[in-house]
Amino acid sequence: METTRVAICSHKGGVGKTTLALNLGLALAQLGHRTTVMELDSQESLAASLLRPGRTMPGLHEVVTGSVTLGEALVATKVPGLSLLPAGHVDPLEAVGFQSLLAQPEGLGPVLEALKGERFVLMDCPSGVGGATLGALGVATHTLIPIQAEPLSLRSVQLVLETMAGVRDRRNPDLELLGLVLMMFDRDADASMEVVRAAWRDFDPEVLFETVVPRSPVYLDASLHGVPVAFMAPGMHPEGRRFQMLAEEILRRLAREEVGHAGPAQSLL
Amino acid sequence: MPVQHRAYFELGVAAELTRRLRGTQAAPTVAGRAAAPSPTALAPEPQPAPPAPAPAPAAVAGSSGLGTFHTPEARYAEELWEALLRWLKEGLDAEGVFAMDQHGFSIAGVGSEPFVPPEVMLAAFTSMTQLLDAYLGEGQPVRKVEFTAEDRSPMALFHFSWTGQTILVGVSGGRRLGAEEFAGVAAVMERELEAFSVKRNQAEGDVG
Numbered sequence: 089m090e091t092t093r094v095a096i097c098s099h100k101g102g103v104g105k106t107t108l109a110l111n112l113g114l115a116l117a118q119l120g121h122r123t124t125v126m127e128l129d130s131q132e133s134l135a136a137s138l139l140r141p142g143r144t145m146p147g148l149h150e151v152v153t154g155s156v157t158l159g160e161a162l163v164a165t166k167v168p169g170l171s172l173l174p175a176g177h178v179d180p181l182e183a184v185g186f187q188s189l190l191a192q193p194e195g196l197g198p199v200l201e202a203l204k205g206e207r208f209v210l211m212d213c214p215s216g217v218g219g220a221t222l223g224a225l226g227v228a229t230h231t232l233i234p235i236q237a238e239p240l241s242l243r244s245v246q247l248v249l250e251t252m253a254g255v256r257d258r259r260n261p262d263l264e265l266l267g268l269v270l271m272m273f274d275r276d277a278d279a280s281m282e283v284v285r286a287a288w289r290d291f292d293p294e295v296l297f298e299t300v301v302p303r304s305p306v307y308l309d310a311s312l313h314g315v316p317v318a319f320m321a322p323g324m325h326p327e328g329r330r331f332q333m334l335a336e337e338i339l340r341r342l343a344r345e346e347v348g349h350a351g352p353a354q355s356l357l
Numbered sequence: 358m359p360v361q362h363r364a365y366f367e368l369g370v371a372a373e374l375t376r377r378l379r380g381t382q383a384a385p386t387v388a389g390r391a392a393a394p395s396p397t398a399l400a401p402e403p404q405p406a407p408p409a410p411a412p413a414p415a416a417v418a419g420s421s422g423l424g425t426f427h428t429p430e431a432r433y434a435e436e437l438w439e440a441l442l443r444w445l446k447e448g449l450d451a452e453g454v455f456a457m458d459q460h461g462f463s464i465a466g467v468g469s470e471p472f473v474p475p476e477v478m479l480a481a482f483t484s485m486t487q488l489l490d491a492y493l494g495e496g497q498p499v500r501k502v503e504f505t506a507e508d509r510s511p512m513a514l515f516h517f518s519w520t521g522q523t524i525l526v527g528v529s530g531g532r533r534l535g536a537e538e539f540a541g542v543a544a545v546m547e548r549e550l551e552a553f554s555v556k557r558n559q560a561e562g563d564v565g
Contacts, residue, residue: 245371246374249375275480290369295375
């Protein structure tokens, strides 16, 4: 089976891209699908959430600049089938150059070619539509867009969709929208509820995933402990199960794509 | 009444872009989620007419104790929904009964309004079912969630699937309806909706 390469991107920052990438990657691996989560953000959010403070490791930056091999940079986890490729250490003054490098086909292309044994590669893009995001969209098969359940995030959705449409028209005609995921939903906040209601009203069920990720202190705690949220309770924290439900939705959606039917999304309940 | 702030909530252009990028068209759902309200928005999308079904039994299967449901001469789906919910309300001596789709949008309602906004109920229902599913595991699905408040009648929310959609039915006050008993009610609703759908599609075919 071909690798599904998913660019997780958003124009707005702080919407939960890294949370989505890491926890979805874990869920897919737990469901038996070999997955690599690749960090394209030179802020090293993924590595920062998993490593002890002050510790760095080589990653994508070192791979694309040729100082280490992919095998040396790829981090195997204790979860069978889940690997991580952190961004590596990027000097802040070189961040723009790193992004430019990723924007070129020869930047991410060879890395993804080497990962073609994986069922999924999730690319955690930096916010905005800089070179790294454009590079990821250029080599991805699908785009997954998190929407923070707050008003400003809604405004940014159109921008990232327009970017995706532009990349599809000019560079990657096979790029598909996998869907939109509502993140950080706070049902006690009127504004958050309004955003969710607007999204439910206007986006088709085949576009907007049923699974909604709430705003919950457990995500902050997970980040503090440097683990995916599923690891925050014995067995599995219920929020981890939430990402498994999202993973199941994604798998069903991809299965429908394969048989050429874009039917209505399956029910969450 | 929620206040619409600025233009953040105008997602028409973005929604159209998603359809283009996802390769889908706007499709009305049971509650007409993606379509403007219309007399038939509550009915499912027209399908090729299947073979005529067996006549729907008029009474609830099992021991629901709700008595016979008399199929109305409904021309629009709203009329059927109203009859179904009124039958449920009277059978349970409830204060109010309502139905909504899987996104929290109202399909129909009779009697008193729910004291919890439908969106909040849906969010709570979804959270509860997800959490309980995570703890209970497969094979023990949650069918009912009850909402209580000190000075209000308790309200129960049930769900059933019809044509791939999840329909949620809420009951406030009155006799409590068990999850198993609700299965009988859901069966009647499914049969009536299906029969109505077939009848409507045949009528449209005749016109076409």
